[in-house]
Amino acid sequence: MRGWDYQSGPDCTRWRAMRLNKIDSFDKRAASSASAKAALLDKFRTRPDPNDPEFQEKQRQRAEAAAAKAAREAERKAAKVAEAARLEAERKAAQAEKARLALEAEKQARLSALTEKQREMRAKLEAARAARKQARV
Secondary structure, X not given: OOOOOOOOOOOHHHHHHHHHHHHHHHHHHHHHHHHHHHHHXXXXXXXXXXXXXXXXXXXXXXXXXXXXXXXXXXXXXHHHHHHHHHHHHHHHHHHHHHHHHHHHHHHHHHHHHHHHHHHHHHHHHHHHHHXXXXXXX
């Protein structure tokens, strides 16, 4: 078994070198991981004091930003409500105009029917007058 013979052969030194390289890189990775964990712990250990002026300034700026964001959101919400109310008012106005036009059309139809009846009655009356006039002559 060439390449896997750990005791002798030409590959023995190469294998040991590769093994040492892997161990070395594992050690480096373990050390790197440990240092990263230590840095993370140090980050939490060195939190600023709540009475620190810089910390208080950052907190004040965050609070101002949150208040401004809330104000913008409220403004957007109010604009949406106003737009919805405007659209509803336009819809109701269009509906009222449509109802008014329908009522006016119905009134006009009744009036034209009435005038038609009046014309018929007037024609009958004129015919009766003409008949009476003819009878006299």
